[in-house]
Amino acid sequence: MNVHGPSAGVGVLFNPALAGFVEHHSDAVDFYSVIPERFWVDHGRGAAPRFAPLPHEVGLLERLAARKPVTAHGIGLSIASASLFDLDYVAQLKDWKRRYGFAWVSEHLAAMRLAGGAGSDHHAGLALPLPWDEELLALLCPRIARVQEALGGPIALENGVEYTPVPHAELSEPAFLNALTARTGCGILLDLHNLHVNERNLGRPARGFIDALDLDTVVEIHIAGGSSLHGIYLDAHSGPCPPEVFALLRQVAPRCRNLRGVTFEFLESYFPSMGEEGVLEQIELAREALRPPEHPPCPSPNSSAHSAT
Amino acid sequence: MSLAEFQRALGDLIASPVRCAKVRRLPGLALAGYALTARARERLLGMAGDPRMAMNCTLYRVNRLIPLHAVLPRSCRLLGSRLGGVLDAYFAGERDGTLQFGMEASRFAQWLAARHDTTPALRDLLAFELACHAVISAAGEPERGDDPRRRTLALRHDIGALLAAAEGEEPPPLPAPVLLELDARGDALVLTLVEPANA
Known part of the structure; x- marks a missing residue:
């Protein structure tokens, strides 16, 4: 089920700053993840033609796809927007999945676009905090079924960041995700940095989230770095991952039996401070975190193994 | 419909710190233009009063x-x-x-x-x-x-x-x-x- 061999692969989310990396260091990664919206202009719902490919960027995509397996990480579906469900976008994604043979497709479990009064969409500027309620589950399940029918397989949905959670939710976020995956068969893209952000800002333990989530549904893991602004820690993708993220990766990856890939994300504006060496280092650290320990940890004195002896 | 209206109102709050402040001061007036359930209204009031809402507005x-x-x-x-x-x-x-x-x-x-x-x-x-x-x-x-x-x-x-x-x-x-x-x-x-x- 994974990209390469019996263990999960390690990849990087492509951005244009990595054009040289693709030429010189593709052997270092098992796959590239791409944001499909980078390769076309979307003139908006109702426009004809709606999607216009960007030739230069498409050329980059073709160079990537010639070297390594490619996965798609969409940002434009906005599947949790109650006021719109964008089937034309789904059709576009289906077409590009077929064209470039995406190994799998992921999207954000998010509401980012809202239907505007004059037929135009309003971009909310960020992913709106979601109410983890049955009402949202009822909205999402048939939509996910239609998306998966169009794509010909399961989609993986990513857990998000919240700065102001919606109060009085009926379910916890992992319980909501468990219900969603059980009802639709979709997968989870587990973003460990997002968990880290929520832990720092909201005091929600990342390990508690992981323990509550059905880890058999996790298809892909994202790792990234962040930075602080006005006392709030942001999912800024601003360079190397903090040590806490690698610690989470070491803990959770062996428990995800269907994990296919771990992807390092960063924004191109931070590439000059990292360079190709910095990206390679993050990939190697991810590989190290995925490697089984040579010497399994000694059982603790109060473990059942110790008690049995 | 209630979820759509909740999201519309929340999107408007995130787009405008001024509107957030108005919801805190005059919730009845500021949220009058949305068809909200009592729960959605209560949620928006709580979120508008959350100091971290400023970060949402900044990110917008x-x-x-x-x-x-x-x-x-x-x-x-x-x-x-x-x-x-x-x-x-x-x-x-x-x-x-x-x-x-x-x-x-x-x-x-x-x-x-x-x-x-x-x-x-x-x-x-x-x-x-x-x-x-x-x-x-x-x-x-x-x-x-x-x-x-x-x-x-x-x-x-x-x-x-x-x-x-x-x-x-x-x-x-x-x-x-x-x-x-x-x-x-x-x-x-x-x-x-x-x-x-x-x-």
């Missing part, structure tokens, strides 16, 4: 600024200390933002160029930066009759002086307009002064 502004600054960096610099006020007015007047960089920048440039207080120098710079973005975006397209990789602009200012202008300062206009050709057919963008526009 940052994310709307990114496409503008990516395509029109020199125009933003030329605006200098006026930039914040201009953005406030733009975000308030043009609420339906998009993260499609070229479209958003083009819409902002049109909006800005139509303002009576936008100077001819800023209009020239907006036109130049939009044209640069357009021809560079088309760089990989095959050659055809109306080649999108080439464009000619009539400018009233020396483009070198405009690009070198310090923040908030504008160079004087040229004695006569000039034609500048932008050509992205090769490996790099080539700028060529064609001839005086009124020759």
